[in-house]
Amino acid sequence: MTTSYVEAIRRALGECLEQDPRVFIYGQDVAGQFGGAFKATKGLSERFPGRVLNAPISEDAIAGVAVGAAVDGMRPVIEYQFADFASIGFNQLVNHAATTFWRTGRSCPLVARLPVGGTRGSGPFHCQMPEAWISHHPGLIVVSPATVPDAYWMLKDAIACNDPVIFCEHKYLYSHLKETGDPAQAEHLPMGSAVVRRAGTDCTVISYSGMLHECLSAAGKLEQEHGVSVEVVDLRCLRPLDTATILESAAKTGRVVVATEAWPFGGIAAEVVSVISSEAFHLLDAPPRRICAQDTPIPVQPDLYAAHRPHADDVVAAVLDTVRY
Amino acid sequence: MSTHPRPINEALAILEAKKRFASPAQRLEHLRWMMRGRGLDDRLIALYRSSLVHGNVFTGHGQEALSAAIGMFLKRPITGTPGDVFAPLIRDTAGRLSFGESFEDSFRTYLGKRTGPMRGRDGNIHRGDPTRGQLPMISHLGAMVAAVCGTLLARRLRGEPKSARTVGVTCLGDGGMATGAAHEGINVMAVEKLPMVLVVANNQVSYSTFNDRSFACKDLVSRAEAYGMRGISIDGTDAEECLWAVGDAIARARNDEGPQMVVATLMRLQGHGTHDDASYVPADLRARFPDCLEVAPKKMITDGVIDQAGVDALWSAVKEEITQAYERIRNEPAPDPNDEDWTAWSSTDLTAFRSGSGNSGNSGNSGNSGATP
Ligand SMILES: Cc1ncc(C[n+]2csc(CCOP(=O)(O)OP(=O)(O)O)c2C)c(N)n1
Numbered sequence: 001m002t003t004s005y006v007e008a009i010r011r012a013l014g015e016c017l018e019q020d021p022r023v024f025i026y027g028q029d030v031a032g033q034f035g036g037a038f039k040a041t042k043g044l045s046e047r048f049p050g051r052v053l054n055a056p057i058s059e060d061a062i063a064g065v066a067v068g069a070a071v072d073g074m075r076p077v078i079e080y081q082f083a084d085f086a087s088i089g090f091n092q093l094v095n096h097a098a099t100t101f102w103r104t105g106r107s108c109p110l111v112a113r114l115p116v117g118g119t120r121g122s123g124p125f126h127c128q129m130p131e132a133w134i135s136h137h138p139g140l141i142v143v144s145p146a147t148v149p150d151a152y153w154m155l156k157d158a159i160a161c162n163d164p165v166i167f168c169e170h171k172y173l174y175s176h177l178k179e180t181g182d183p184a185q186a187e188h189l190p191m192g193s194a195v196v197r198r199a200g201t202d203c204t205v206i207s208y209s210g211m212l213h214e215c216l217s218a219a220g221k222l223e224q225e226h227g228v229s230v231e232v233v234d235l236r237c238l239r240p241l242d243t244a245t246i247l248e249s250a251a252k253t254g255r256v257v258v259a260t261e262a263w264p265f266g267g268i269a270a271e272v273v274s275v276i277s278s279e280a281f282h283l284l285d286a287p288p289r290r291i292c293a294q295d296t297p298i299p300v301q302p303d304l305y306a307a308h309r310p311h312a313d314d315v316v317a318a319v320l321d322t323v324r325y
Numbered sequence: 326m327s328t329h330p331r332p333i334n335e336a337l338a339i340l341e342a343k344k345r346f347a348s349p350a351q352r353l354e355h356l357r358w359m360m361r362g363r364g365l366d367d368r369l370i371a372l373y374r375s376s377l378v379h380g381n382v383f384t385g386h387g388q389e390a391l392s393a394a395i396g397m398f399l400k401r402p403i404t405g406t407p408g409d410v411f412a413p414l415i416r417d418t419a420g421r422l423s424f425g426e427s428f429e430d431s432f433r434t435y436l437g438k439r440t441g442p443m444r445g446r447d448g449n450i451h452r453g454d455p456t457r458g459q460l461p462m463i464s465h466l467g468a469m470v471a472a473v474c475g476t477l478l479a480r481r482l483r484g485e486p487k488s489a490r491t492v493g494v495t496c497l498g499d500g501g502m503a504t505g506a507a508h509e510g511i512n513v514m515a516v517e518k519l520p521m522v523l524v525v526a527n528n529q530v531s532y533s534t535f536n537d538r539s540f541a542c543k544d545l546v547s548r549a550e551a552y553g554m555r556g557i558s559i560d561g562t563d564a565e566e567c568l569w570a571v572g573d574a575i576a577r578a579r580n581d582e583g584p585q586m587v588v589a590t591l592m593r594l595q596g597h598g599t600h601d602d603a604s605y606v607p608a609d610l611r612a613r614f615p616d617c618l619e620v621a622p623k624k625m626i627t628d629g630v631i632d633q634a635g636v637d638a639l640w641s642a643v644k645e646e647i648t649q650a651y652e653r654i655r656n657e658p659a660p661d662p663n664d665e666d667w668t669a670w671s672s673t674d675l676t677a678f679r680s681g682s683g684n685s686g687n688s689g690n691s692g693n694s695g696a697t698p
């Protein structure tokens with residue numbers, strides 16, 4: 001049996017709807033035979049009548065509705081059609097959802113599902129990685145699964161979580177990532193932890209979401225073609241950030257490359273590099289380095305698109321630079 | 326066929342508007358723009374099917390009558406004089422063309438050519454050229470309303486004389502009307518009493534979501550009154566009605582009669598984009614709406630404006646124009662990533678500060694962090 005990333009998400013949603021009467025889904029085009037722009041909710045409105053609701057194109061209201069329902073004891077799961085449109089729900093997410101527990105002592109258990117990341121030919125408004133600007137605000141949990149079991153377990157954990165969780169799911173992985181075996185039988189890692197996906201000794205590569213797979217393939221190449229042993233850390237959860245795992249790996253290899261698909265400035269990579277530089281400076285043999293997208297909006301034309309984002313080869317080059325430092 | 330029965334004074338105004346904006350010559354011109362829109366969309370679909378398009382194609386099938394009318398009544402900027410502004414939306418292929426966008430630029434954008442106005446950076450419907458009054462939409466629906474307001478406000482601030490009054494038009498769908506941005510923008514348009522027309526295409530669907538999940542009023546035109554502007558509800562499948570109603574609204578805006586809302590009822594005749602088969606649209610809903618490009622020529626033949634041979638000749642001329650435009654641009658170059666400066670700023674003096682930011686882009690030409698000592 002193989003399960004794709006989007007199937008894992010759909011299954012987690014179905015199980016949560018089944019097991020918890022407080023759960024409902026609200027978002028654009030999620031209901032009916034259509035079942036969402038990426039089919040993550042396909043079949044669910046038929047199985048759970050009245051609990052999978054189509055919203056108008058009103059991203060601010062979608063998040064606001066979730067806040068109101070969450071403080072009233074429900075477990076809303078909202079879907080943004082593309083993460084890029086979550087900027088319109090930004091106010092409700094960062095000023096309302098994120099502050100509610102701190103202000104009132106009453107938790108705000110909503111999940112906002114954000115389809116993130118680049119797909120070829122989608123251009124500046126359908127490829128963004130929003131995790132940096134969302135993570136900046138205290139009060140939100142931000143997760144970014146890169147594997148099928150993580151998509152499944154982290155979504156279930158997110159729905160069970162008492163805080164507002166921003167669930168960043170990568171659009172490229174939806175159908176391209178398929179794994180054999182039952183995700184429910186796979187290891188259920190704690191939602192907040194990072195994990196070493198591949199052990200190594202010469203250099204640590206830290207990543208998350210779609211970029212993780214570029215890093216894993218870079219690590220394979222580095223091993224085979226250059227005899228460089230790379231340890232790959234998957235952050236999984238960006239806020240909070242599992243600094244212990246990051247520092248442990250940095251201490252082990254003494255060399256770090258952080259690779260993300262997002263923009264460089266003030267990004268998650270910058271945060272990770274900052275943690276490592278300030279807390280493990282004495283353990284490093286080379287400056288920690290980051291690989292990010294070009295600092296422009298995301299181009300639509302395939303050659304430009306390819307040049308905009310980091311690939312495995314860029315990771316390979318950065319690791320080689322770092323180990324030769 | 327009109328959506329609402331109209332009182333007698335309105336009926337007289339309609340007669341007048343028909344005379345001014347839907348003369349036989351105007352109807353012919355309108356039909357030609359409708360055909361150009363449809364013809365271009367069909368060609369784009371064919372290119373998509375041959376995998377030549379980057380991304381999806383979003384077409385205006387069913388919306389041509391409404392959209393084509395817009396550009397016909399707008400003044401294109403000519404050197405030295407600012408023209409009107411138009412921020413088209415997803416399904417405005419016809420209106421973009423009638424406002425002066427070339428077939429070539431449409432193709433260039435969809436094919437990601439370096440030579441197009443978007444230079445391969447942005448694509449498909451997100452194209453335009455602000456210097457020609459064509460504001461390129463961002464995806465975020467509703468955002469263009471306020472932007473057009475801003476353009477018109479700028480002209481007011483600069484003291485645009487009434488004699489040279491320019492008008493702004495933007496479009497929105499039944500879905501987009503639910504955005505907060507639309508509400509804020511329309512309210513600004515009304516509060517500032519801008520010479521602006523909002524054209525709303527209620528094509529029954531917002532992607533897969535039907536009207537009953539987008540709004541609860543009977544007709545979106547009822548909002549016009551609530552905002553404090555004139556509104557008119559029309560049959561968007563009736564080319565003649567689109568022509569006079571849009572022409573009249575633009576003329577009123579130009580005549581400083583305040584902002585205008587035109588709400589047209591029609592049907593999206595294809596999927597949301599080429600990736601979508603629209604299988605969720607019930608056949609009986611679809612069947613309620615005729616294709617404006619089938620109705621219009623028939624009605625014009627009945628009215629003696631054109632004959633079948635004329636219609637056929639128009640179609641072949643339009644198709645030939647499109648083919649020739651495509652042939653002209655098909656071998657134009659794609660952008661070269663090595664030629665990109667990879668900066669989103671125009672301030673080149675500030676861009677100089679960028680190096681050393683620690684950005685390791687992958688092309689090696691934009692501030693690699695320089696981990697190598
Ligand atoms: C703010 C925002 N949210 C979501 C989307 C994704 N989206 C693109 S088109 C569309 C449906 C638009 O429906 P409507 O406004 O009726 O226009 P139509 O496609 O029917 O012409 C949606 C939801 C978007 N572009 N902008």
Ligand SMILES: [Mg+2]
Nearest residue numbers: 498499530531
């Ligand atoms: Mg619509």
